[in-house]
Amino acid sequence: MDSELSVLKGIGPRKASILKSAGIVTVYDLLSYFPRLYEDQSNITPIAHLQVGEKQTVFGTITGVSERYGGSRNMLITTAIVEDNSGAIQATWFNKKFLTKQLKAGKRLFATGKISWAYGGQGQMNMSQIKEFQILDSDEEASANSRVLPIYKTIGNLNQNFFRQVIEQALFKKDNDIAVSYAIREYLSDEFRRKYNLMLREDAFREMHYPSNMRLQKFAKYRMAFDELYLIQCGLMILKKMSRDKKEGFKHKKDGELIKALLTDLPFELTGDQKKAWKEICADMEADTPMRRLVQGDVGSGKTIVALLALLKTVESGHQGAMMAPTEILATQHFEGFQHLLKNMDVRVELLSGKLTKKKKEAVYERLLKHEIDIIVGTHALIQEGVKFADLGLVVTDEQHRFGIEQRAMLEQKGDLMPDALVMTATPIPRTMTLTVYGDLDVSLIKQMPPGRKQIRTFVRTPDRRHLIYKFMREQIEAGRQGYVVCPLVEASETSDLPSAEEIFEELSNGIFYGVPCGLVHGKMKPKEKDKIMEAFHQGEIKLLVATTVIEVGVNVPNASMMVVENAECFGLAQLHQLRGRIGRGEYASYCVLVTSQKTENAKERMTIMESTADGFVLAEEDLRLRGPGQFFGSMQHGLPDLKAVDVLEDIDILLKAREAAVETMNNAELQRNVRPILASQYREQFFNITIN
Ligand code: ADP
Ligand code: MG
Numbered sequence: 049m050d051s052e053l054s055v056l057k058g059i060g061p062r063k064a065s066i067l068k069s070a071g072i073v074t075v076y077d078l079l080s081y082f083p084r085l086y087e088d089q090s091n092i093t094p095i096a097h098l099q100v101g102e103k104q105t106v107f108g109t110i111t112g113v114s115e116r117y118g119g120s121r122n123m124l125i126t127t128a129i130v131e132d133n134s135g136a137i138q139a140t141w142f143n144k145k146f147l148t149k150q151l152k153a154g155k156r157l158f159a160t161g162k163i164s165w166a167y168g169g170q171g172q173m174n175m176s177q178i179k180e181f182q183i184l185d186s187d188e189e190a191s192a193n194s195r196v197l198p199i200y201k202t203i204g205n206l207n208q209n210f211f212r213q214v215i216e217q218a219l220f221k222k223d224n225d226i227a228v229s230y231a232i233r234e235y236l237s238d239e240f241r242r243k244y245n246l247m248l249r250e251d252a253f254r255e256m257h258y259p260s261n262m263r264l265q266k267f268a269k270y271r272m273a274f275d276e277l278y279l280i281q282c283g284l285m286i287l288k289k290m291s292r293d294k295k296e297g298f299k300h301k302k303d304g305e306l307i308k309a310l311l312t313d314l315p316f317e318l319t320g321d322q323k324k325a326w327k328e329i330c331a332d333m334e335a336d337t338p339m340r341r342l343v344q345g346d347v348g349s350g351k352t353i354v355a356l357l358a359l360l361k362t363v364e365s366g367h368q369g370a371m372m373a374p375t376e377i378l379a380t381q382h383f384e385g386f387q388h389l390l391k392n393m394d395v396r397v398e399l400l401s402g403k404l405t406k407k408k409k410e411a412v413y414e415r416l417l418k419h420e421i422d423i424i425v426g427t428h429a430l431i432q433e434g435v436k437f438a439d440l441g442l443v444v445t446d447e448q449h450r451f452g453i454e455q456r457a458m459l460e461q462k463g464d465l466m467p468d469a470l471v472m473t474a475t476p477i478p479r480t481m482t483l484t485v486y487g488d489l490d491v492s493l494i495k496q497m498p499p500g501r502k503q504i505r506t507f508v509r510t511p512d513r514r515h516l517i518y519k520f521m522r523e524q525i526e527a528g529r530q531g532y533v534v535c536p537l538v539e540a541s542e543t544s545d546l547p548s549a550e551e552i553f554e555e556l557s558n559g560i561f562y563g564v565p566c567g568l569v570h571g572k573m574k575p576k577e578k579d580k581i582m583e584a585f586h587q588g589e590i591k592l593l594v595a596t597t598v599i600e601v602g603v604n605v606p607n608a609s610m611m612v613v614e615n616a617e618c619f620g621l622a623q624l625h626q627l628r629g630r631i632g633r634g635e636y637a638s639y640c641v642l643v644t645s646q647k648t649e650n651a652k653e654r655m656t657i658m659e660s661t662a663d664g665f666v667l668a669e670e671d672l673r674l675r676g677p678g679q680f681f682g683s684m685q686h687g688l689p690d691l692k693a694v695d696v697l698e699d700i701d702i703l704l705k706a707r708e709a710a711v712e713t714m715n716n717a718e719l720q721r722n723v724r725p726i727l728a729s730q731y732r733e734q735f736f737n738i739t740i741n
Pocket of ligand 1: 474
């Protein structure tokens with residue numbers, strides 16, 4: 049599988065290294081580099097025959113381009129006139145500055161989408177609805193024969209022809225190298241393929257790159273998407289089975305005194321969604337199969353309390369509970385929050401932090417083993433070798449997207465029996481993604497926000513407005529509130545002229561915030577110092593906190609009502625959303641100001657989206673659209689593979705079939721034997737402890 053690409057003619061070390069930078073290392077990777085669109089000449093509709101409202105393909109020469117600003121939001125509107133020998137149509141884009149360079153008279157436009165009427169009755173393609181279009185140079189020839197040609201996304205100086213040539217070689221070479229044939233070899237039985245309506249794998253690869261026609265290409269794409277989803281599901285299920293096979297689960301008791309006491313002590317009532325999630329958790333915990341549940345809820349939706357209820361339930365049933373958080377700050381905060389809420393109860397809560405001395409750590413280990421601790425909160429320190437439990441009944445992983453599946457599994461292995469597992473994540477993701485990434489989990493959704501939250505108002509501003517922004521912030525602080533300033537960099541850097549957190553801290557604390565208690569936290573500080581500052585901010589002693597993204601997850605200071613993000617263009621949507629979630633946690637009207645001078649298309653679009661919505665699900669879908677599944681997927685859950693053929697927003701049906709097939713596979717030894725080798729080779733990094741037999 050790891051065959052070097054050099055088996056193919058035309059790929060030397062230099063080209064191989066360019067490919068590598070795009071993640072293409074093996075022949076399989078190359079063959080999974082699917083075309084971004086096809087030039088299907090048989091299906092091009094002459095412009096004169098285009099029907100309004102129908103999805104059609106246009107291929108014509110650009111004869112004129114114009115740009116203007118207009119519309120209610122004063123957007124850049126780019127129009128191109130596209131002609132073929134039957135007629136002309138107008139194509140329109142909104143806010144696509146980068147097109148200025150690419151769209152030139154004489155080039156050609158190839159696009160598929162719906163046609164609408166423009167003012168004056170002329171046909172118009174609104175390109176913002178169209179995912180795939182390609183601007184071709186006049187000499188990039190649309191081949192004269194009737195074959196459907198692949199169009200690849202070029203990488204560096206590797207052009208269309210290069211990709212067509214090497215991929216064609218790999219697919220059609222007579223004396224196929226072992227590596228090549230292995231990469232695309234069929235691994236499913238005929239019977240299984242017939243049942244799930246799957247094209248032969250080798251054919252599917254060929255039809256993906258050189259479709260005989262677009263109907264077969266769709267069929268091929270189905271197979272490719274199916275394979276990806278099916279293999280990941282199988283991988284997850286095998287992992288789950290391996291851990292479950294070993295151990296039996298816990299059967300927790302019905303709610304008792306502790307739970308009742310906590311619910312009465314709470315200063316608020318649970319929201320409807322929290323109650324529902326809690327009910328689902330109870331049902332799982334009281335059953336004798338181990339719970340595997342994901343609680344998905346936007347930032348600030350109140351997942352922690354649900355976790356605490358579950359932890360108490362395991363304590364009530366006589367077991368221990370563990371909660372793992374991705375950062376020291378968050379773990380400490382949970383620990384202190386729990387201590388506070390449980391202060392009238394006889395429950396022993398402890399914090400295991402990475403920065404404890406060896407001696408103190410060992411003392412905690414010992415008490416865990418003697419069951420002198422009921423609930424332990426900690427960071428990765430919890431999955432260290434030395435940690436053993438007397439009776440681990442429940443494992444909670446907070447902000448799961450910050451951990452790998454392996455890490456979660458490691459904590460679950462800590463007991464003799466199989467503990468129940470509760471997984472929490474604030475990164476809302478489309479359903480396909482949930483099922484793929486968390487394929488082994490049941491899902492509870494907390495969509496509702498606790499009552500009384502003031503909406504956060506978000507503004508995008510250029511740096512020349514900073515003094516006004518900070519003046520407003522000073523007024524907020526003088527009115528009793530607190531605020532965050534977030535910067536992308538820790539310290540001044542030679543490679544970037546962005547102001548660093550340190551510089552901004554100096555500027556603000558000696559300038560406009562002179563006399564206001566200010567603090568600075570960033571990831572390069574000693575944990576002790578960092579915690580001291582965070583604690584002071586928590587206590588309200590520090591009013592203004594200048595920080596890097598260390599505050600991104602979970603920090604909860606309801607009095608903080610304003611956040612300024614400097615150089616906001618450096619952050620992705622999901623990250624900005626998480627950051628913004630630090631404010632608007634109390635009863636105060638809250639303000640988030642994104643300071644940016646960035647004018648790139650993508651940055652602008654991100655900022656506009658942040659301004660227009662606070663809905664984490666909408667943001668997640670936009671993020672996915674802007675970044676593409678590869679990056680989105682990668683940042684969301686470490687260690688799961690890129691999806692190459694799957695359209696994560698669309699392919700829910702394929703996913704459901706693939707899941708069904710994976711379940712069938714788990715119940716059939718022979719099917720499993722077919723899948724394991726390909727899992728082990730293709731997804732070795734993700735599922736490293738799956739062996740071949
Ligand atoms: P997240 O889901 O982001 O982890 P938290 O659990 O930290 O959110 O909750 C955010 C804040 O909302 C906390 O201060 C918490 O005490 C509060 N909270 C949680 N549930 C409710 C509720 N039902 N009513 C009012 N406030 C709540
Ligand atoms: Mg949380």
